[in-house]
Amino acid sequence: MIKRALISVSDKTGIVELAKELSNMGIEIISTGGTQKILSDSGIKVINISDITGFPECLDGRVKTLHPKVHGGLLAMRSNPEHMRQIKELGIEPIDMVIINLYPFKQTIMKENVELEEAIENIDIGGPTMLRAAAKNYQDVVVIVDPADYQMVIDELKSTKDVSVKTKFKLASKVFEHTSHYDTLIAKYLREKVGEEEFPQTLSLTFEKVQEMRYGENPHQKAVFYKEVGANVGxxxxxxxxxxxxxxxxxxxxxxxxxxxxxxxxxxxxxxxxxxxxxxxxxxxxxxxxxxxxxxxxxxxxxxxxxxxxxxxxxxxxxxxxxxxxxxxxxxxxxxxxxxxxxxxxxxxxxxLDNISAKLPSGTYDMKKVAGGLLVQSYNNDLLNIDELQYVTEKKPTKEELESLIFAMKVVKHTKSNGIVLAKGRQTIGVGPGQTNRIMAAKIAIEYAGDRAKGAVMASDAFFPFPDCVEAAAAAGITAIIQPGGSIKDQESIDACNKHGIAMVFTGMRHFKH
CATH class of the missing domain: 3.40.140.20 (AICAR transformylase, duplication domain)
Structure with missing residues (x-):
């Protein structure tokens, strides 16, 4: 039986309507600060939290609910006679329902030029503590963190005069998801502010659902799209x-x-x-x-x-x-x-997509989920260093060829490995993606290009293990090649280029993409 409810919300959506319904059912309402004012101004009888604790709010509101008369009322197990004896002796009354949502930390950190001090002040302390206490004692306490659940609870109260244990358990589970998400946002924000440890010993990540999909990669797979919280410009x-x-x-x-x-x-x-x-x-x-x-x-x-x-x-x-x-x-x-x-x-x-060309911020993770684990790396934001290119053949690329080589390298960087890309000017003319050997990738790219391969350039995402790709390039009429270099047989590829009058450039930077 629900007799007392504690309400303290940052998001006031639907709270007046909910409180009126509860009050009309004879449920006593306890509240704090701004929530109390809104409810009182709406003609709802509300008891201030200080009248329960016998202690005034202090430290600019940082301390108001951290008190045994609140947490004893939430955590006392009604089926435990010793618990009930203790709270009676201590003058603590049970609290049967908690309706709380937290300080707007996410909204605060997403504002432009927000100061650290403002973000810190929007870290809720009492709210998560009450939520966790109520959720831990879900058999006896109804805990609501999401305004979307208000109507469900009201309907159940009107129908059965109580809230089922099944519903309480569902709501409690939602609380721990919510507080975990909240704490992860705080940890991520502070970790970025510290800026020292790129890959922490433990990594917590949080995302918000954007869209449920009809199916995943294939029709028999279920799928959902989650959005990373933060600045997703571009x-x-x-x-x-x-x-x-x-x-x-x-x-x-x-x-x-x-x-x-x-x-x-x-x-x-x-x-x-x-x-x-x-x-x-x-x-x-x-x-x-x-x-x-x-x-x-x-x-x-x-x-x-x-x-x-x-x-x-x-x-x-x-x-x-x-x-x-x-x-x-x-x-x-x-x-x-x-x-x-x-x-x-x-x-x-x-x-x-506004700001479509915006680069990903430093510190952004590239992640690949594997069974039982997660691979995490920094994003591949580099292409090559123009000042560190090695011109390893007798023939050097012309200015136009070098521009085409860099263009082709940009594309092959984003082609599944093993990858080969042919380009002429500022246009791809052949793409050979995702092969188990590099010569096959080269042959596919050359076949796509056809006669256009003559006078084109070739880019490879990784080194040539053999000179076979150079031979194929020469037969197609390709005039210049760019690749990372680094094979123990590099000289064989260099010799083949010299034999056929092809310019070859080493970047020293591999771009595998799997």
Whole structure:
């Protein structure tokens, strides 16, 4: 039987309506600070927490509920005669319901230029303590942390005059999820402020549900999309969908890969991705020409793919995009005319992402879940150091060839390993992704390029273990190669390049992507 409820909330959503319902049922209400004022102003009879504890709020409100008359009332097990005898002797009355949500720590740290002192003041102490106490004693105490659960509890009270143990247990479980999330946000914020230990001994992570999906990578798999809490500038989780049905699991994975590759470029660029690999990349002086280059890179593979552009999509570009089936178009903006054109197709997803070129902040983790564990590394934010390139062959690349080599290296960095990319100017002409041996990746890229391979350049994400890739490049008419170097047989590849008059550059930086 619920006789007394303690209410103290930061988020006041629905709290007046809930308190009125409880009061009308004859439940005594205890409250604090701003919550008490709102309830009192709404004509609800409220007892101040100080009248319960016999102790005034102090230290600017830092201490108000940390008292045995509160926690004894929450933690006393009603079925334990000794507990009940003790609280009676101590003058403690049971508290049967707790409705609390916490100081807005997340909202505080997400404000621009927030000071550490303000963040610290928004770390709730009494709230989590009461929540945990009530949740621990869930058999006897109803604990509500989410306004979305108010109506469920009221309906059950009206129906049965009580709240079932099953419902109490569900609400208690939700409390520990909530306080864990809250504490993890605090730990993450403070860890970043300390800035010394990149990989702590224990790592707690927290995410918030964005979207439930129809299925995962395959129809028999369940899936959900969770968003990392914090500044997600330039990330897909911050994009605004303007048109089309919800993104699928594979859509999100592929779109993320497209965005990561797009961030390598400052000039107008369009990236086309299919099955997590780039299938066409083009850079130009305007976004229309960049799209044409991306499309012409591989007109077959781009069908049903994902496009990411780092400039506004205009009508002319939209007309070209609409000539084929594209799953998703992501751009920083769209002209009104472009939207009218693109939205003629029902199934295309149109995503607007402000600050699409924003780089990921330092300290961002790249994580891969494995069975029973988690692999964590820093993001691969580097490409190469232009001042540390090694020109290892007799022939040196021309200025134009070097520009094409760097362009190709940007793309192969985001191609599944083993990867080979061919480029000519600021356009990919052949992509060989994800092979178990490098020569096969080279052959696939060359086959895609066809006659266009003549006069093109080649980029490899890792070193050549044998000179076979150089031989294949020479047969196709490729004039320059860029690769990390570092094989014990590097000299054989260098000799093969010298034999065929090919320029080769070592970067000293590998870019495996699995």
């Amino acid at each position: 990330c897909l989780s911050s994009a605004k969908q303007l048109h089309g049905k919800e993104l699928s699991f594979n859509n999100i994975n592929d779109a993320n890969g497209a965005l990561e590759l797009l961030k390598e470029f400052d000039e107008p660029t369009v990236v086309a991705v299919k099955h997590a690999n780039p299938c066409g990349v083009g850079s130009a002086d305007n976004i229309y020409d960049a799209y044409i280059k991306a499309y012409e890179s591989d007109p077959v593979s781009i069908f049903g793919g994902i496009l990411a552009a780092n400039r506004e999509i205009d009508e002319r570009t939209a007309e070209e995009i609409n000539k084929i089936f594209i799953e998703i178009v992501i751009a920083p903006s769209f002209t009104e005319g472009a939207l009218k054109i693109l939205t003629q197709k029902k199934n295309i997803r149109i995503m607007q």
